[in-house]
Amino acid sequence: MKLNRQKILDFFKKSESKASVIIKDKAQASQTIKEALGKAVTNKSDLDGVWSKMVLLFAVAKDYVNGDYTELPKRSIIAILGGLIYFLSPIDVVPDFIPVLGFVDDIFILNLVYKQVLKDLEKYKIWKDAQTNFIEDVERRGI
Template sequence: MKLNRQKILDFFKKSESKASVILNDKTKASDTIKEALGKAVTNKGQLEGVWAKMVLLFAIAKDYVNGDYTEIPKRSIIAILGGLIYFLSPIDVVPDFVPVLGFIDDVFVLNLVYKQVLKDLEKYKIWKDAQINYIEDADATEI
């Protein structure tokens, strides 16, 4: 099966448009992230190739929406949320219920988003590691 790259990108652009609207409503944005995470966990076996990337995308989206991490350009968070919205859609270029191939376009989009925001993700990982180390240091001083 040959994927129509342009058709996938067109669907993704629509998902990004939805993301920019959803980002204005923190509750909707949070619910979207939770729903996408639930779908990802349910289908983890079919997402092995992008699982670690998805976990990072979920983490940064959650921290952004919660207001914990805002040092990311708006276009990057829109791309991330757009990728998660695309992933959530059961009817996209390759419907998710198609055995074996159902998530191939989703994986393509998620990899595309990951590459697009890689520098922002690297900065986020440094910030996240510092948060974890800070908590560990604070716990050690309480002992």
């Protein structure tokens, strides 16, 4: 099956448009992330090649929406949320209910988003590690 790359990208652009609206509503953005995470966990075996990337995308999106991490450029959070919205849609270029092939377009988009925001994700990982180290240090010292 040959995927129509342009058709997938056009669907993704629509998802990014939705993301630019959703990001203004913290509750709706949180709900979108929660729903996408639930779908991802349910379909983890189908997402094997992109799972670790998705976990990072979920984490940064959650921390951004919660206000814990605000160093993410707007274009990056919109791309990430757009990727999650695309992933959530059961009817996209390749409908998710098609065995084996159903997540091929989703994986393509999630990999694309990951590559687009890689530098921002690297900064986020440094920040996240620092948060974890700080908490462990405080617990160790009993402060």
